Amino acid sequence: MIIGILKEPQGEARVSMLPEAVKTLLSWNTEVWVESTAGDSAYASDSTYESAGAKIKNRQDLLSQSDILIGIQAIPTDEIGTMKAEAVWFGQLNALYSPELTKYLIEHKRTAFSMELVPRTTRAQSMDVLSSMATVSGYKAVLMAAGLLPRFFPMFMTAAGSITPARVLILGAGVAGLQAIASARRLGASVFAFDVRQAAKEEVLSLGAKFVDVEGAKEDKGAGGYAVEQSEDFLQRQKDTIHEHAMKADVIITTAQIPGRKAPLLVEERTVKSMKPGSVIIDLAASSGGNCALSQPDQTVEVNGVRIVGVGNLAAEMPQDASKMYGKNYLNFLKLIIKDGALDLNFDDDIVKGTCVCHAGEPISERIIQMQNA
Structure with a gap:
């Protein structure tokens, strides 16, 4: 399974995972690809990612071949269309404020998780990107x-x-x-x-x-x-x-x-x-x-x-420590859905369900469903 770490758009200095997080992902029997220069603004060079065991790739390869795509800011819908059909996309998508993006994801039967939807519960505290940021x-x-x-x-x-x-x-x-x-x-x-x-x-x-x-x-x-x-x-x-x-x-x-x-x-x-x-x-x-x-x-x-x-x-x-905290939140969340190097989406888990915008053409999070019905 390939996990791809995306480069953020102009003006966003953070990166979703630093090289230290890559080592943890590799220990889960996964392959990690990082978009070239993704970590430059957070003072993490391509060579540092490579030393941690990641492979540096261009954006097109990352989007078209990754099984899990990880980022912070939402990407344009035309790029979403180039992802593998079964790919799972993670980001801080502001799904409750972006009804058009949410509608697109549902209509095109994509699987997406919006990290600001992580429930505010004790069990989910270590995954709460909103609190970290x-x-x-x-x-x-x-x-x-x-x-x-x-x-x-x-x-x-x-x-x-x-x-x-x-x-x-x-x-x-x-x-x-x-x-x-x-x-x-x-x-x-x-x-x-x-x-x-x-x-x-x-x-x-x-x-x-x-x-x-x-x-x-x-x-x-x-x-x-x-x-x-x-x-x-x-x-x-x-x-x-x-x-x-x-x-x-x-x-x-x-x-x-x-x-x-x-x-x-x-x-x-x-x-x-x-x-x-x-x-x-x-x-x-x-x-x-x-x-x-x-x-x-x-x-x-x-x-x-x-x-x-x-x-x-x-x-x-504050891109270095912000990226470090963001990456740790991601690692704690990914532990819930990666088992033995494979994807395991358990929607009986309240954190997984609460954070998932949509899967296979259906809204999953209750907050997204409420927004759709409003």
């Missing part, structure tokens, strides 16, 4: 904010007087938010954090931040740890509370997203205009609609002296 994004967001802010993060006692610590507001205390809290605290900032999930409060406090509480949030135990849509009354009280804290903040980092839906609006235009000149907003949800009303995907805009950074793929800014 959110760790990178939360960390990098704080460093980005610190670089843009025209003042220090920590408190300083100097001969020229005292410098008060920067005040940082984190919106959303999932993996990215918690990493942002921890990183901002390590830099010495005074940190406040908001999340609609009361379960996040204890984690926020344990990291040394203050929890911004808005009573009356709706929670769903079946949401897999994600936030859910809230009532209009709660949303207005939430915006008012955030507005009050934002006026005092030097930095706001927003991380709140709802799978398959537009990101919730947390920072209104009036809020931005009430913030101190020189303040910075890093919007990690910009690609799915944005938590800030004025953010633009992959752009930095300035309003009344407040810089708003609409972050897209921040994990690609």
